[in-house]
Amino acid sequence: MREIIAAPTPGLDLRRHYGHHQTPAIRAGGLIFCSGMVAVNPETGEREHGTVTSEARRIFENLKLLLESSGSSLDRLIQVHAMIYDRIEYDVLNRLYRQYVPNAPPARTVMSVQIEAGFKVMLDVIAAA
Amino acid sequence: MTLQRDVIAPKNPAFDMSRNLNLPLSSAIRAGAFIFVSGMVAIDPSSGERMHGTVAAETRQALIALAQVLEAAGSSLTKAVKINVLIYSMLEYNNMNEVYREFFPDEPPSRTVCGARLSGGSKVEIECIALA
Amino acid sequence: MTRRLSRSVIEPVNPKLNVSRNANLPHSPGIRVGEYIFLSGMGPVDPITGGRNLGPIAEQIRQTLRNMAHMLESGGSGLDRIVKINIVLGDIQHYDEMNRVWREFFPVDPPARTTCALQLSNGNGVEIECIALGAANIPESR
Numbered sequence: 172m173r174e175i176i177a178a179p180t181p182g183l184d185l186r187r188h189y190g191h192h193q194t195p196a197i198r199a200g201g202l203i204f205c206s207g208m209v210a211v212n213p214e215t216g217e218r219e220h221g222t223v224t225s226e227a228r229r230i231f232e233n234l235k236l237l238l239e240s241s242g243s244s245l246d247r248l249i250q251v252h253a254m255i256y257d258r259i260e261y262d263v264l265n266r267l268y269r270q271y272v273p274n275a276p277p278a279r280t281v282m283s284v285q286i287e288a289g290f291k292v293m294l295d296v297i298a299a300a
Numbered sequence: 301m302t303l304q305r306d307v308i309a310p311k312n313p314a315f316d317m318s319r320n321l322n323l324p325l326s327s328a329i330r331a332g333a334f335i336f337v338s339g340m341v342a343i344d345p346s347s348g349e350r351m352h353g354t355v356a357a358e359t360r361q362a363l364i365a366l367a368q369v370l371e372a373a374g375s376s377l378t379k380a381v382k383i384n385v386l387i388y389s390m391l392e393y394n395n396m397n398e399v400y401r402e403f404f405p406d407e408p409p410s411r412t413v414c415g416a417r418l419s420g421g422s423k424v425e426i427e428c429i430a431l432a
Numbered sequence: 433m434t435r436r437l438s439r440s441v442i443e444p445v446n447p448k449l450n451v452s453r454n455a456n457l458p459h460s461p462g463i464r465v466g467e468y469i470f471l472s473g474m475g476p477v478d479p480i481t482g483g484r485n486l487g488p489i490a491e492q493i494r495q496t497l498r499n500m501a502h503m504l505e506s507g508g509s510g511l512d513r514i515v516k517i518n519i520v521l522g523d524i525q526h527y528d529e530m531n532r533v534w535r536e537f538f539p540v541d542p543p544a545r546t547t548c549a550l551q552l553s554n555g556n557g558v559e560i561e562c563i564a565l566g567a568a569n570i571p572e573s574r
Contacts, residue, residue: 173381173431175407186408192401193411197381199431200333201437201466204382207412247439249463250470250563254414258551269458275441276452279459280473280561282520283551285390285415295384295412299437299465303467303565305515307541318542324534325545329515331565332467336516339546386548417549419527427546429516 173199179240180213183233188216196237203243203298207254208233209290218288223260224267226292231271234296243298248277252295258283264292305331308373312345315368320348321420327369330432335373339386339425340366341418350420355392358424359385359399367403370430379431380409386425390415396424437466442507448482449499451475462507464566469507473520473561474500475552489526489557493533496560501537508567514543517562524549526557 176196178184185191185206196205210219210226213233219226231245238244255264261281269276277296286293308328309316317338318325328337342351342361351361367377387396393413401408409428418425442462444450452459452472462471476485476492477499485495501511521530527547534542543562552559 173379173409190397191411191413192397192404192408193383194408195410197410199381201435204410204429206410207414249439249465251459252412254412258553261553265458272458275439276458276460278461278463278470278472278561280518280520280559282414282416287390287393287413293412293414297382297470299439303513303568305513305541305565322531323545324531324538324542326542327544329544331515334515336544336563338516338544339548384546386546417524419524419547419549425546425548427544 173197176203176241179236182211182213182216183237196241198241198300201300203238203241203300205234205237205296207293207295209287209293220289223255223263223291226290227264227267230292230294234294238298243300245271246274247299248272248296249299250297251277251279253279253281254284254286254293254295255281256286256291303332305329308335308369310368310372312368314345314348315343315365317343321350328373330373333432335370335375335430335432337366337369337428339427341420341422341425350422352421355387355395355423356399358422359396362424362426363403366426366428373432375430375432377403380428381431382429383409383411384427385411385413386416386418387413388418388423439463439465442469444503445506446479446502448479449477449502451477454482462503464507467566469504469509469564469566471500471503471562473559474503475556475559484554484556486555489529490533492557493530496558497537500560500562504564509564511537513565514562515565516544517560519545519547520552520559521547521549522552522557
């Protein structure tokens with residue numbers, strides 16, 4: 172059985188705000204599969220473009236809200252695709268990133284891809300339920 | 301209990317990329333609770349060759365191919381838990397999204413979309429994890 | 433079913449291949465959860481020096497896959513238990529060459545796979561990550 176995890180706060184419902192045809196997260200088989208998270212305000216859904224640091228911070232805070240609403244947490248992250256607009260900001264990303272997963276961090280691949288709406292960062296994650 | 305992994309091939313051989321495109325991959329692998337599907341591209345259902353067209357057309361054909369592979373595994377698009385869409389350019393996001401929504405009328409799975417360079421001149425590639 | 437899966441870190445037996453630790457990066461080489469193992473992206477690290485082996489793309493891919501085999505074996509798994517593998521090439525033109533090398537490592541029942549090309553670091557031509565099944569016989573997770 173797969174279980175839909177609804178947006179815990181209105182701003183994280185990207186389908187309603189932007190027409191993204193996706194669910195914030197799905198729980199199945201003991202894992203939680205999250206849609207790619209970007210820097211939006213969790214209440215209003217407004218895009219918060221900024222530096223790699225500010226966007227990554229907002230993303231982690233949003234993931235915390237989402238995962239904790241379904242009984243999981245950041246320390247149960249399994250795999251992260253850390254998507255960044257340009258690898259030149261790799262070290263900047265790492266400085267912020269390590270603050271949120273200080274112990275036994277998840278497996279990770281950094282991918283320099285084109286991200287929606289000109290965002291600099293997106294995190295695509297799987298967590299243990 | 302021995303953990304086993306099973307190779308899944310689509311029933312319609314035209315959608316079997318490993319055979320028709322001579323690629324060293326399995327269309328999908330079933331293991332444990334999940335089915336892991338290879339990135340699917342637009343495939344011509346008669347020739348089995350890559351189809352090149354608009355992002356909308358390629359999205360449609362890739363999702364048709366994906367649905368075929370899931371059905372061969374005893375699953376379906378309604379059991380998809382996570383989809384990753386790679387597009388050659390994020391400028392074409394809406395063209396992809398408009399077709400995509402036709403395939404997931406209720407409770408769509410989680411999804412990540414990003415822009416990347418793809419093989420074989422394909423404009424869209426779609427991979428999936430689904431419940432077995 | 434509300435059984436909570438346990439999660440643990442996998443590290444390579446060969447410390448030279450522990451890029452997470454050696455480069456002080458915020459990731460684990462691999463995470464085991466339930467029946468699965470998820471590996472961080474790996475590149476052509478030299479198993480003797482710990483430095484990068486940058487040569488022709490075919491050699492980089494072979495080195496990366498040998499390293500991946502070691503990583504999985506360190507966790508009680510192996511290349512033949514990979515279910516899904518993702519390849520990032522620095523140059524999509526290397527796709528055909530990559531496929532030739534690939535068959536050497538996955539001759540039978542290859543894993544599901546997705547390939548794309550993206551900007552990579554440090555002159556690497558390839559980065560590969562995977563999801564694999566854990567050891568063939570494991571006790572129930574608590």
